[in-house]
Structure formats: structure tokens, C-alpha cells
Amino acid sequence: MIEILGRPAPALTRRRAIACLGAAGMGLAVAGRLTASRPAAGSTLYKIVYDDREAEGRAFGAHVAAAGFTTATVGDDPTWLWFDDLHHRWRGAGVAGLTTPAVAFSLKLMAELAGLRAVIWGRHWIGPSRTSHVVAATEPGLAAWMRQAEGGAAWTQALHGMIAAAAAQPAAPARFNHASGEHEDGAREMVSWLLAPVIKGSA
């Protein structure tokens, strides 16, 4: 099923409800207004972080490593990854990941204090029989996610495509939403994210 959602994401970078609009499967979101922020020129991705305790994290890590991205692993506490590494480098680049919600949330807060913004924020509920998603991203990133997902790629692989597409574009805050059905009871949540420097400016 193809859906045209394309509505602005008013609370996209937060962990608040984004209504589950789709019934099942992947929808395509391509409409809506463009970003109100001017992109940061030459924004590049410094590193991709993944939770290597989870199979989905490892699969995602393998996809991005194979694509040539520098990777790092994280568990429940990102303190020293942030303190010793990301903190020094992410102002001039961007960092992406697939982690627990808590790690994603804490890194997002730290990134925002440093002037970065959430360019992708995807919530993935991995249930016993299916995985559902609520993804907020920039237009090229979300379009890449949809293309790959519609083509039958594993969601972790589609995630890699979305991040790669968004990272190749100048960074702008997430604007587009995609949702794919209600999540199952007992599903565990992982969050995909891309935090990148954004230059403030007019629309």
C-alpha cells in the first residue's frame, strides 16, 4: 500500500506520539513543505553507532560498515563514547545510529546543546511477528527508506539507505513522517537517528 502522508512533523525530534497512520507495510511520503532551515554546506557523516547486543543493531552495523562508514558500538550508556569521541567531532559533521531509545534520547539532547538537530528520528518496534515503524526524516532520506523497503529490503538495510541518502544531502531538520501500523504488544523499541549540524536561516 502506498500512502501519501507528507505532513510536517511538528514534534518529530521528540519522543512523543506520532500518530500511526498506515495500516501495514511501507508507505511513501513525498509531499509537504521543505525545510525552514538553511542546510549546512558540506555536512558529512562522522560515525555510525549501533547497539551490538541486538540482532538488528548488528545487521545494521554490518550494512553501514560494508558501505564504508566508520562505526562504533554502544550498549545502555553512551557516556564515554560521547565524552571521548563524538563530543569532539560531531559539531562539524553528523552522527547516526540504531540504539535503545534511552541512548538515542540522551545523545540527541547532548547534540542539541551543541547546536545539532535530529535529521532522522525513526522508532522501530520489533515484535514477535512483525516490526512496525514511525520514521521522521528529510525528504530524500525518507524517499530512500521507502524505495528500499518497497523493494523488499530488510528494514535495517533500508535504514542504512535512508541515512546514507540524508547524509549525502545538506543537513536539515526532519520534516516528513512515515508510519506503518500499530506495534505489537511486548514489542521492544529501537531508535534510528541522524544528528547533524544545521545552519539557522530563513525558509
Next chain:
Amino acid sequence: MTIVTKLPPGLDHATFERAIRKMAAVVGSQWVFTSADDIDLYRDPYSPRRGQPDESMPSGAVAPDNLEEVRAIMRIANEHRIPIYPVSTGRNLGYGGAAPVLSGSLVLDLKRMNRIIEVNEDQAYAIVEPGVSYFDLYRHLQDNKIRLWIDFPGPGWGSPLGNALDRGIGGYRFETASHWNQHCGLEVVLANGDLVRTGMGAMPNAKTWPLFKFGLGPDVDGLFSQSNFGVVTKMGFRMTREPQALMSGIVTFPRHRDLHKAVPIFGQLIDHDVIRGPFALLSPAVEDAYKVDYPDDGPFWKLMDRAEQPGDEECEAFIKGTGKPAWVAFVRFMGIEEVVQAQWATVKKWFGAIDGVSFQEMPMTRFPLSEAQRAAIPMKEWEPSLGAFAMGTRAQGGWPTASTGHIFFSPIHPLTSHDILKARFEFTRVMRKHKLKTVDANLALIANGYSGMVMGLRLTEDAAENARVRAAYLDLVKVGESLGYAEYRTHAMFMDEVVSGFSFNNHALLRLAETLKDAIDPKGILSAGRYGIWPKYLRKH
């Protein structure tokens, strides 16, 4: 620049935009934030009103770099009557974040003022600006091999200055665990734009500004804590020397009634400087009742659902049925190794008189650590961390499922077994009435002369459930008031309600604060409504 945000009462867009343009001329336009994306960063990520019509929203933010820019902004705010809401760094999650009490206020974001003015290892103090975080200070100590420790709260992203002003708490020693206690000397831009240094700092070239708190004459520092009379731009505070040794011990009490003997002993051990820092006391026997799979009609809830607080015999029978100990205390010692050993030996000796009590001693850590030793310790309790963000956000070990945040209810009560049990019973009943659970209701924090609780009320993505949390919070405040227990700090959303309980002599304390407010901030521009102190033009009475 187009400004589309909600403005505070009585302010029109033209005036607001004029003021914003002037402020941009002071700080640079890149440090004035009025777009929806930017404003969003100053909303409370944990607000129970998130997305609701009554959510408190700032109208924008301005981020000065230095003292003179702060003063210039205050002058502009006074000229145009722009409500200003200063924040430091970090976000005070659980107590309202950076969102102003008065919706439409302009956030004065001080995070660019992040200079560590001085760290004196010999005298064990630091002087910092508001934008310095615990992590910044920790990094400075590490980079310069300074053997001082910081007493920090949960996540280390916050500001030592901001947390002290909010009277946050940490955990090493009673002297520093109350972060306001450890402050020594302030520099403040008053709401009227005047600049003040308190304590010995009032004397130019004073050598003891961060060493002797009181200076000479009235001690006015407290006016700037949990208030809205000035913008604190520098603070001195005492730091903790790296100890020779650090050791934790666990004291386990098998029976319910042991609490009546144990608490007075704890009080004496604190008074005699044997236990030197705050610690936690909880009941393992009760812990399971707060988990999701505990039956709603389980024996614990049968006890708690009764109209009267259960007696010792009934509690004893319940605890016996669980097969778990009634109470566990986690104490910590730090300092000179011989003293630490003597302190722990004294604890064991004094509690050894209680039948069946047991002790568990954690390995002693000796400082300084080699690099290899440091690397071998995964969780270092003396280092700030982001790990606290995981609290309540991931389902683990049978605790309630992941939440999207929490708000804290933090009442203080006397250090007696009666009050510990009473507080747990009454506050748990309120939660029960609203069909909510928090394991924190089972946790008493023991300090020097008082005890307290910090209950995290979980928020979810369900607005109806969050509304129930709000109702429960107000009930908790009222029940606390009826028992004579009040919070030591509170969430920005509930400040009026909590302050209203401090009503002695027709709210004389609040009236005094309002008199001061009118004198120091006649135009009412600074942090309107913070801790119930409203400017005259917004007062409801």
C-alpha cells in the same frame, strides 16, 4: 525575521519584534532563536502537557556570551517589558525542563557562558559560569590532573551553578550533597540590570570569595535560589578532594520492626560523623509489588488498600510471607583509609546489636588509580554519566514498560521510622487511587536530620494517562501538606500549588517574596511565576 510564536499576556508582536531586533544587535542574530524548530528545543521533553493546549511554550530564546551581553538584554527586556526565563545548561528533566512557567517568556539561554574561571586544587574550590556543565568541569579536572571531585546529580550534562540554584542533590558528603550548600559566593545581574557580588565577593580583590560564604552584613545568597530576583552569572563552590579510599557497605535488616531500632541508630551515626553522606533505604520485601506482573489483589495491595495504615504485626506477617528481608540500607564511606575502615567497623558494631542483621562489604577502591585500574572499573560512581537517561525508558527486569519521561515528586519528612512508613503508605495510596505505580515509593533517602523521597511519576504517550499523572501529583502535594511534608523542590508546572502550602500567617513568606520582587524587579520581567512568585501585573490575589 518572522516571529510566529505565542507571546505572553499584554505583549504585542510589534513590541516583541522590536525587542528581539535589539537583542540580536547585542548578541548577533545567530544567537537569537525564534523559529519553530529552535523553540522546540526549549520545550520540556518530559512535559505531561506535551502537545496539549496548556503546554508552556517559550516565545523564543536568546543566548548571550558574556556578562555585559546579559546586562544589555536585561535593559532591553525592562524597556519593552519582555518576560525573560534564564536557563543554564542541561535541561532539569523531571522538574519542567527549560520551558518557562509563564508561557510566552523568552528563554535567556546561558549555555554559551561556559567559562571555568578558576579551579583551585589547594583550596578545593571552583568558580564557574552558568553554561559550564558537570562534564565540562570533569574534563577540565582530568586534562589538568587536578585531584578534586565534583558532586553531581543524575546525568552529568547539567550545570553545577544551575543545579545549585535549584537546590539539586548529589551523594558524597552532607557538606556537598546539597548543591546549594556547597556554593560560596555569587555574581548576579539583578532584574533591574544592576550587578552584585555576594559574600566576600562584594569586596574588590577579595581573596576569600569562594571560601567564606557569608561576607559581612545580610546574607542574601538565598534570595537567588529557587527564585526570580536575578540572573546568576558566576558562582564559587567548594569541591571534594579525591579521597584515599572509597567503600560501600550494605546493611540488611530481616524484620519489619527492625526499622524502629535502626533509624535512631542511623541518626546517631550521622550526628557522630560515622556516616558522612546521604544514603538509600528500601524494602526488598515490598519491591515486587511495584512490578507489572504483581497481582492487583496481591497481599501488599490488600494491606495498602485499607483505610488505616497497617500495624507492625500485619507488616511483619506480610514480610515473612515474601521470604525477603524487610529493609536494606546502602551506605558509603570515603576519605582516609583508616577512618573509612573505622567508620564501617562502627556501623557493624552498632547495628550488630539488632538480632539477625547482616552486613555486606564492597571492595575498597584506593586512590589515585592507575590507568589500568581505572579501565578495569566499568561504572565509576565518581564520574558524571549519561546513564541516568536510561531510567524508566526501557523495560527491564519486570519494571513497568518503557515510558517517555517522568515528573518528580520530592517530599521531605523527619528522620523517624514512623514518618518513613507513613510517607510510604500515604503516597502509595494516592498513586494507587490514580492507578499509577512508582517503585520510588519504596525508597527513602536518608540525610542528616531528615529523610525524603524522590518519586518519579511515569509519563507515557497517552494524554489521558498523563492527565491522571497530573491529578495524582496534585493529590500527592495535598496529602503531603496534610501530613506536614513538603517538597524540597518542585516541577515548574506545580509551583503555585506547592507554594500555596507554605501558608503560615496568611502566606507571609510569599508576601515577603512579592515585596522583594516588586522592589528588585518592578517591571516583572524575570522568571514570572517561578516558585509561585509572580510580578504584580500577573498576580491573582
